[in-house]
Amino acid sequence: xxxxxxxxxxxxxxxxxxxxxxxxxxxxxxxxxxxxxxxxxxxxxxxxxxxxxxxxxxxxxxxxxxxxxxxxxxxxxxxxxxxxxxxxxxxxxxxxxxxxxxxxxxxxxxxxxxxxxxxxxxxxxxxxxxxxxxxxxxxxxxxxxxxxxxxxxxxxxxxxxxxxxxxxxxxxxxxxxxxxxxxxxxxxxxxxxxxxxxxxxxxxxxxxxxxxxxxxxxxxxxxxxxxxxxxxxxxxxxxxxxxxxxxxxxxxxxxxxxxxxxxxxxxxxxxxxxxxxxxxxxxxxxxxxxxxx
Amino acid sequence: xxxxxxxxxxxxxxxxxxxxxxxxxxxxxxxxxxxxxxxxxxxxxxxxxxxxxxxxxxxxxxxxxxxxxxxxxxxxxxxxxxxxxxxxxxxxxxxxxxxxxxxxxxxxxxxxxxxxxxxxxxxxxxxxxxxxxxxxxxxxxxxxxxxxxxxxxxxxxxxxxxxxxxxxxxxxxxxxxxxxxxxxxxxxxxxxxxxxxxxxxxxxxxxxxxxxxxxxxxxxxxxxxxxxxxxxxxxx
Numbered sequence: 218x219x220x221x222x223x224x225x226x227x228x229x230x231x232x233x234x235x236x237x238x239x240x241x242x243x244x245x246x247x248x249x250x251x252x253x254x255x256x257x258x259x260x261x262x263x264x265x266x267x268x269x270x271x272x273x274x275x276x277x278x279x280x281x282x283x284x285x286x287x288x289x290x291x292x293x294x295x296x297x298x299x300x301x302x303x304x305x306x307x308x309x310x311x312x313x314x315x316x317x318x319x320x321x322x323x324x325x326x327x328x329x330x331x332x333x334x335x336x337x338x339x340x341x342x343x344x345x346x347x348x349x350x351x352x353x354x355x356x357x358x359x360x361x362x363x364x365x366x367x368x369x370x371x372x373x374x375x376x377x378x379x380x381x382x383x384x385x386x387x388x389x390x391x392x393x394x395x396x397x398x399x400x401x402x403x404x405x406x407x408x409x410x411x412x413x414x415x416x417x418x419x420x421x422x423x424x425x426x427x428x429x430x431x432x433x434x435x436x437x438x439x440x441x442x443x444x445x446x447x448x449x450x451x452x453x454x455x456x457x458x459x460x461x462x463x464x465x466x467x468x469x470x471x472x473x474x475x476x477x478x479x480x481x482x483x484x485x486x487x488x489x490x491x492x493x494x495x496x497x498x499x500x501x502x503x504x505x506x507x508x509x510x
Numbered sequence: 511x512x513x514x515x516x517x518x519x520x521x522x523x524x525x526x527x528x529x530x531x532x533x534x535x536x537x538x539x540x541x542x543x544x545x546x547x548x549x550x551x552x553x554x555x556x557x558x559x560x561x562x563x564x565x566x567x568x569x570x571x572x573x574x575x576x577x578x579x580x581x582x583x584x585x586x587x588x589x590x591x592x593x594x595x596x597x598x599x600x601x602x603x604x605x606x607x608x609x610x611x612x613x614x615x616x617x618x619x620x621x622x623x624x625x626x627x628x629x630x631x632x633x634x635x636x637x638x639x640x641x642x643x644x645x646x647x648x649x650x651x652x653x654x655x656x657x658x659x660x661x662x663x664x665x666x667x668x669x670x671x672x673x674x675x676x677x678x679x680x681x682x683x684x685x686x687x688x689x690x691x692x693x694x695x696x697x698x699x700x701x702x703x704x705x706x707x708x709x710x711x712x713x714x715x716x717x718x719x720x721x722x723x724x725x726x727x728x729x730x731x732x733x734x735x736x737x738x739x740x741x742x743x744x745x746x
Contacts, residue, residue, distance in 0.1 A: 379613070385609045393597040396560060397662060398585030398614040457621055 219350035223462050224468045230357035232464020235362040237419030238434065238441035239456040240364075240371060241412040241450070246450050247375060249296070249304065249410025251311050257438035259295075259413050263288040264420030264429055265330055268337055277338050278414070284416045292413025300409065303393070310452040326431040329375075337424035360422050362395035364457060368413065371453040372469035385409050436483075440464075443486035447493045449503020459501065463489060513538040513698050514559070514589075514666055518569075519567035519577075520722075521558050524703035528554045529565065530722040536666065541692060541699040543709045545731075545739065551722040553594055553700040556668045559700075560584050560591040572665065579704045586614060586641035590664035594671050594702075596655040600644030604635050607643055607654055611661030621661070647730050649680035653687070660691065667691075673708055681705065685712055710734055 218509045238256055245253045253259075268288050277377035298320065333504045339360035345352045375381040386394040387404045420434070427433050440463055447462070448455030463486045471482040493501060514536040521529040522729050529551045536542045543551045545720050547650040558565035565692045571655050576584055581591070591597075608628060610622045629636040632653040638646060643654060652672055659667055672688070673681035692699055692712075703709035710715065710730045718726040718739065726733075 379609075382606060382609055383613060386602070386613075389601045390599045391598070392562070392581075392593070393599055393658075395581035396562075396584050396585060396591045396593065396610050396611065397658065398599060399610070400582050 220468075220472070222246055222349055222351035224472060225465050226351060226353050226502060228465030229461050229467070230354075230428040230464070232461035233360045233438055234419060234423045234454040235440040235463060236457040236460035237367065237415065238479070239435055239460050240367060240453055241415040241419065242441060242445050243450060243456050244371065244389070244415060245408060247443075249300070249409075250306070250388040250441075251300070251308070251315070252314065252445075253318075253412065254315040254410075254438070255322055256412065256416055257434035257482070258319040258322035258326075259288070259292065259415030260420040261429075261431060261433050262291070262326055262420075263413065263417030264337065264424045264433070265326055267417070267421050268330075268335060268424075270399075271338065278342060281340065281417070282423045285414045286423065288417040289410040292366050292416075293410035295413075296406045296409035297402075301405070301442055302429050322437075323431045329432070330429075332430060334474055336430040337421075337429045339420065339425035356425070363422060367418065368453050368457045375453065375480070379392065387409075425507055439483075440484040440486055443490050445500075446487075446490050447487045447501060449500025452500065452502035454462050455500055455502025459485035459489075511538045512536070513540070513572060514700065514706065515570045516555070516570070517568040517570075519558055519565050519569060519699070521554050521563050521565045523554075523563070525554075528722055529558065531567075531724065532558075532717075532722065533724045534717040534727065535607075536698050536700050539666070539696045539698050540715070541701065543713035544700065544719060544720035545706070545709065545716050545733075550719040552651045552719055553670055553738060556591060556593075556670050556700070556702060557663070559668065560684055562591075562593075575626040578623070585662060585664075588665035589668065590659035590661075590662050590666070591668045592655045592659045592670060592672065594651060594674065597653050598651055598658055599655045600642060602643055602644065604641060604646070604654055606656060607658050608661050609610045611630045611658035612663075620641060620663070624661055624663065626643065628660060631691060649676050652684055654662055656684070656688065656691075660697075661697075664697065666698045666700060668702075670702045671704060672701075675706050688712060706739065 238260065241256045244251060245251055266287050267280045267284035270283050275283065290342055303314050339356055341356040341358065345354045375385060383399050383404055387398060389403050391401050400463030423434065424435065444460035444463055445456050467482045467485040470477045470485050471479050512535050515533050516532055519529055519532040532551065534542060544555055546552050547695045554563060554714055559569060561579045561584045565577055567743060571587055571589060574587060576587065586657050599610065602610065608625050615621055634650050637659060638650060643651065646654060672684055676684065688713055701709060701713055713730055715727065715729050716733055717724050
């Protein structure tokens with residue numbers, strides 16, 4: 218029982234990292250209709266920015282806040298100067314552009330900070346607590362709670378606020394949105410900015426555990442994309458639940474299913490993706506778009 | 511007083527000239543029609559006014575030269591455009607579409623009142639208030655598009671083929687609601703319409719376009735039954 222609980226909590230903590238990236242991907246998709254493959258790379262850059270700030274003697278929490286703010290600006294600038302040229306065009310082109318952006322950002326990080334692993338301080342204490350026989354680190358609990366808070370905030374933003382309504386309107390029907398007076402260009406920048414800020418949080422959460430490298434989030438991005446597909450592209454709650462499910466199932470499978478073990482646990486999310494896409498193509502929590510003519 | 515004045519407006523789609531000297535005037539609170547055959551430039555004229563296509567010539571709204579403005583800027587000045595194909599957000603509920611229409615407004619109470627007014631004007635929308643726009647019938651979508659535009663509290667409402675694809679009875683209902691809207695709010699209208707009877711039931715005056723140029727302007731009474739009108743509609 219202790220082992221089982223341990224695996225579940227650890228899975229939730231890992232899943233929370235995937236969830237943070239998945240939320241950023243949902244955010245970009247909800248506000249621009251695109252899938253940003255560079256989301257992980259941009260989050261790594263944000264983590265490096267936080268690392269540089271701590272190097273200047275800025276307290277960790279302020280360094281992370283600073284990285285979040287800088288990332289917001291960077292995300293907005295990337296949208297305005299790069300992505301804007303490909304919006305409204307062929308979606309395949311836009312995807313290739315974001316993949317190119319991923320390569321570029323990763324390369325820039327490697328160029329400036331090198332490929333060596335860099336230690337990144339943890340936001341949460343490294344102590345553990347004993348819960349029903351399982352050893353749970355405070356860091357896991359902190360990570361999970363952070364994600365829950367962000368998820369709730371995003372859900373409220375999209376459903377309950379005027380800004381959220383405007384962001385979604387621009388992604389669904391930019392022409393109609395502009396005719397209603399929505400500043401389409403600025404809203405697209407805000408969408409990318411918010412997603413990059415969210416990515417910065419993900420980067421800061423994961424960096425202490427994985428140590429900082431340019432490719433730190435490459436694997437997580439794959440899991441995050443799986444979570445977004447399973448949970449539904451338009452549902453923050455769905456993305457988080459799916460990311461948690463992936464983290465937990467992957468952990469459990471690696472221990473309880475000998476065939477999978479540690480080496481093959483990466484296939485778990487893909488099996489889930491296949492099953493979900495066959496049974497419910499819009500994702501577990503996604504809303505199917507039905508249009509009458 | 512003149513609310514909107516177009517003088518020799520031109521517009522191109524790439525190298526193709528679509529408008530070649532369109533002139534018209536909409537008085538404050540007036541209702542003006544744009545008539546003409548397919549391809550005469552009716553839709554482009556509306557798009558030039560709201561800033562969806564770039565135009566030459568002079569476009570003056572409420573004393574401001576708005577030529578070259580973007581759609582969000584003309585919306586700010588009080589122009590609401592219901593584009594051909596309706597322009598609602600299919601993924602939004604009726605209520606969300608109306609909220610989006612009121613994006614530029616800050617007066618909470620006024621917005622709530624106008625939502626009530628729209629639901630009163632189009633009772634079908636009240637029954638479907640939580641349905642997604644894409645699930646509505648064609649007539650309901652058109653009503654929603656008009657309501658969405660009205661929620662911005664515009665001074666000029668531009669309608670592009672509001673009867674397109676609707677059953678005759680539904681089209682008539684929609685036009686009756688527009689007439690009521692005009693009567694009760696004093697909003698000015700600029701209307702593109704293929705169905706002559708519907709158009710003349712609504713507008714005071716109309717401009718006839720032929721290959722991107724204004725060729726004739728007159729009151730509904732003068733224009734009804736003229737040869738040019740028959741030509742404009744039949745494209746002869």
